[in-house]
Amino acid sequence: MNLSPDIAIIVLHFNTPEMTSALVSYLQNDLDYPNKKIYVIDNGSDEPLACSTHRLPENLGFTRGMHEGYRIASTEADYDGYWLLNSDVGFEFGNDVLVNLCQVLFSNESYAQIAPQHNSPHGFMERAGCEAEAVPYLEPVATLIKGSVVKALGFWDLALTYGWGVDYDYGYRVRRAGLMNILTNRARITHREHRSIADYPKFVEAASGEMRSVLNEKYGDGWWEQTTTMERRIVPLILSCERDVSLTERFVSSYLTVQAGLARPLVVVDISASPGLSARYLSLIASLDPRAVVIHSREPDQDLYNSVQEAVNLGFQYALKEAGPNDLILFIEDDIVFSSRFLAGLKTVEVQSDVGFISLYQPGNGYGAREIAAGQFYGTQCVLFPRKAAAEIADNWEELKKYIPPGYDIRWSRFLGERGYKLLCTDYSYVQHIGSALSRLHGHGSHTSSNFVA
Numbered sequence: 001m002n003l004s005p006d007i008a009i010i011v012l013h014f015n016t017p018e019m020t021s022a023l024v025s026y027l028q029n030d031l032d033y034p035n036k037k038i039y040v041i042d043n044g045s046d047e048p049l050a051c052s053t054h055r056l057p058e059n060l061g062f063t064r065g066m067h068e069g070y071r072i073a074s075t076e077a078d079y080d081g082y083w084l085l086n087s088d089v090g091f092e093f094g095n096d097v098l099v100n101l102c103q104v105l106f107s108n109e110s111y112a113q114i115a116p117q118h119n120s121p122h123g124f125m126e127r128a129g130c131e132a133e134a135v136p137y138l139e140p141v142a143t144l145i146k147g148s149v150v151k152a153l154g155f156w157d158l159a160l161t162y163g164w165g166v167d168y169d170y171g172y173r174v175r176r177a178g179l180m181n182i183l184t185n186r187a188r189i190t191h192r193e194h195r196s197i198a199d200y201p202k203f204v205e206a207a208s209g210e211m212r213s214v215l216n217e218k219y220g221d222g223w224w225e226q227t228t229t230m231e232r233r234i235v236p237l238i239l240s241c242e243r244d245v246s247l248t249e250r251f252v253s254s255y256l257t258v259q260a261g262l263a264r265p266l267v268v269v270d271i272s273a274s275p276g277l278s279a280r281y282l283s284l285i286a287s288l289d290p291r292a293v294v295i296h297s298r299e300p301d302q303d304l305y306n307s308v309q310e311a312v313n314l315g316f317q318y319a320l321k322e323a324g325p326n327d328l329i330l331f332i333e334d335d336i337v338f339s340s341r342f343l344a345g346l347k348t349v350e351v352q353s354d355v356g357f358i359s360l361y362q363p364g365n366g367y368g369a370r371e372i373a374a375g376q377f378y379g380t381q382c383v384l385f386p387r388k389a390a391a392e393i394a395d396n397w398e399e400l401k402k403y404i405p406p407g408y409d410i411r412w413s414r415f416l417g418e419r420g421y422k423l424l425c426t427d428y429s430y431v432q433h434i435g436s437a438l439s440r441l442h443g444h445g446s447h448t449s450s451n452f453v454a
Helices: 017-029 062-076 097-105 147-153 166-176 200-219 223-228 245-255 279-286 304-322 342-347 387-395 397-403 408-418 437-441
Strands: 007-013 036-042 081-086 111-117 133-135 142-146 180-188 234-240 266-270 292-296 328-333 336-338 355-359 382-386 422-425 431-433
Touching: 007 017, 007 062, 007 097, 017 036, 036 062, 062 081, 062 147, 081 097, 081 147, 097 111, 097 142, 097 180, 111 147, 111 166, 142 147, 147 166, 166 180, 166 200, 166 223, 200 223, 234 245, 234 304, 245 279, 245 336, 266 304, 292 304, 304 328, 304 387, 304 397, 304 408, 328 387, 355 387, 355 408, 382 387, 387 397, 387 408, 397 408, 408 422
Parallel strands: 007 036, 007 081, 111 180, 234 266, 234 328, 266 292, 355 422
Antiparallel strands: 081 142, 111 142, 133 180, 328 382, 336 431, 355 382
């Protein structure tokens, strides 16, 4: 990863000379970032701006003015990213905003664009739950877009001249390309809003009318739901225990690199082996930003191994309450690290109605084919379930325990196979097994995958 990508900062100015001049001075003298070049585009203001780098002969509107800035910058150099800044933003929360935006955005090839938290009519823009939260779109106030993304997808739709709707449209185009719009909690700015608009009610009427017309023509009557609604969620169900905190640290550190593409996790902490949990371990679990944490105690009259089996079933019961009808449940054990291509690999997975599960982990040399024979499956480190299949397992758990021997990998595969479901794996192993206490509870060590792609 390039630690300091080359960034073009594009500031669009119109008739706010004091505000724009103060912003430009800050960007030049105080913003902490080494590889930046600032382009100040005067969008046909009544009076020329002294600190502008380029002046347009007339006001082209927000979108086309920003596009001119992009065109000028990209003609001059092949920048890694373009930071499109409104002139009415403030940096009261620190000088490292761009540093943090770049560190997060360029940490994953699936991240297309990123924005800091800021006050907004879109409530979700005001608080990110983690350092890389996938959102349906980003309000175009201080968006940093990868240069490679603009090359691949193009710029904002220039028919949306006022800027209204470019967030919905571009966010949807990003998602449709299998990429992500990221909001980060590592940066915050202030948006002073609409300082360059003389008659705001008139502007709202014109901008909203244009947005509805353009997006309706582009996507049909359902454009709002289509562009602003995230596709089906992947709900992580993480099974963990405290037997080796150093392994938990490795898992958590790796999980945080992929969490943007997943819903907030449900974490089941199994304390069958020991009722005590250390502060260090609890801190690691909290850093996963879980939706809920469920504690599973030792089952009465059961040995350690069989008690852990019940922890898994308990997790499914809770995950089914969290998952919507079209959502997927991603079962994860805490003894893995994730490939840098995990999210990209996850995007390629197709879940048909006859699929029982898809394993994103291949133990040893793999299964030799994409479809797994029910009697050959083992290794539950990272398994994706359609909600329907997960519900069948949970609803029939007591019954299948009677005739299918443990562990739960054997029970899942035999049961779903008997019911006619296909059991699949991805072409590569997108997680690597590092061994854990749960593995030792199951009586085996690390099943290192030879098909892992780092």
